[in-house]
Amino acid sequence: QQQRRLISRQRFIQDFSQCLFEFVVQLLPTTEEMAVKEDVRKLLERLIRTIEPDSRLLSFGSSANGFSLKNSDMDLCCLIDSGERLSAADLVTMVGDLLERETKFHVKPLPHARIPIVKLNLDPSPALPFGIACDIGFENRLALENTRLLMCYASVDPARVRTMVLFLKVWSKRRKINSPYKGTLSSYGYVLLVIYFLMHVKTPPVLPNLQQMPPLRPISEEESHLNGYNIWFFDDIELLRQRWKSANTDTVAELLIDFFKFYSRDFAYNTAVASIRAGLLKKEDKGWATEQSDIGTSRERNRLCIEDPFETDFNVARCVTKDGLYTIRGEFMRASRILQSRPDRAILALAQLCE
Ligand code: ATP
Ligand code: MG
Structure with missing residues (x-):
């Protein structure tokens, strides 16, 4: 019985990875x-x-x-x-x-x-x-640099990173949790959550930390800084492709299932800051412990904290409201539930996820 269950789960994972690739390919711009x-x-x-x-x-x-x-x-x-x-x-x-x-x-x-x-x-x-x-x-110019950083992460492991990110972008748009103007999170925020998960949560990591790798030659302060922020990162993708081989062999389906599980129950929303640059940080240490504004309408800025990779004093998720975060976490849980509930057809699970 147990053996049979295991085999059917393995088959689901395989099918689900395949479905994800096919789903994402048809969403790419022509x-x-x-x-x-x-x-x-x-x-x-x-x-x-x-x-x-x-x-x-x-x-x-x-x-x-x-x-x-x-x-x-x-x-x-x-x-x-x-x-x-x-x-x-x-x-x-x-x-x-x-x-x-x-x-x-x-x-x-x-x-x-x-x-x-x-x-x-x-x-x-x-x-x-x-x-x-x-x-x-x-x-x-900082936006141009963070775009280049994300581009480098996308090219380190395109099959897994791009598939996960593109799926999550579509999923978050279909589930209506991708609008900072309405108190939920921007695409940029979701991409950082994915990178954080692949770099700092998964062991062994799927992604290297490009901002912490040693440079190939000495870099002057002037070269590495923009508006007072350190924007240096290892950007020689060709070399990286030769040198970096992740020891993590999870399929994209396994990673996505773990991603939803992690953000529905393991991430410490009340105290944690997700930083792709430095790993898990504390709100308290960054002075981001939830503030109540004094205008009576307690509008909180730091319910969800995601540190910008360069503008480290900037919370990318500052627009996420209490209700917004509640909805986002509810969606992570819903997705996790759908993927845990032994669905037998991967394609149906995918459709249900993005309903
Ligand atoms: P979409 O396809 O949904 O437009 P996108 O990848 O263009 O997704 P956006 O959220 O539109 O992502 O962000 C575009 C760029 O704007 C990001 O790459 C980033 O440089 C900048 N940006 C967006 N939101 C923020 C933010 N909250 N803080 C800092 N920079 C941001
Ligand atoms: Mg955009």
Whole structure:
């Protein structure tokens, strides 16, 4: 009896891994979609150069980190290389006016946001059935660096890391727990949770810690720091692929099942900070013990704590509210339950997960 159960569980794990790969592959953007987006980037860059000739418009976020899904939004960052330049707020206003005049995009400049951006939307058309959503920010060099860091992690073990991340992105969107504006977590936050799990929870680890590896040559303070933050990490992916071979042989299905189990019952939400840079940290030690704001409406910032890999004084999950965290944990538990309950058809389990 027990033997039979074990065999059927093993078969489920195998099938579920296969299903995950197939599911994720059909969610990847087509080459056509990527080409259209690249054309849009070039067009916007050309227009912005009429105001700032020394500027470059670069992709970051999912379109540049290896975790992009069909119809995901475009995150663009404008870098200006000349010495003198306008404030981000002024640039947002000027670029907003320009794009309003010169393009078919619906334009919404947000010059006074924490990170000033211009929001662009293009209506759906036959060639682009979902339209395009795009944010342009200015001089956000840390975002370019964290995009590069995630890209490196995606390429260390693409079969497992990319599959897990892409699945979790779809899952969190379908389960409606992927919107910082509504008190849940951004895609960026979920990616960090996956990396934290693969690096600091699994033994042996699936991922190396690129921020703690010794550099190949001495690095000066100037090279390694940006705005006072240490942004150095081991980024020679070719070399890494030759040298790093994880001793962990779990399949992607096993990792995903453990991921849900870990975040539904083992992670110490009340006291812990997940840091991919430094492992498990304490809220108390970072001064992130849950604060109550004094305006009566006790809005808490640090229910869930995920340290940004470079901006270490920044909690990536600061938008997650008490209710949001309750919902997210409920979803981790639901997923864990579905995957533990001896489902016999992997494809049905997957469908139920993303219902
Ligand atoms: P999606 O496909 O859902 O848009 P994404 O990979 O683009 O996913 P986002 O959450 O949109 O992820 O984040 C895009 C980029 O913006 C991240 O790579 C990161 O550089 C930056 N970013 C987003 N949220 C935060 C945050 N809370 N703190 C710091 N940087 C963030
Ligand atoms: Mg994005």
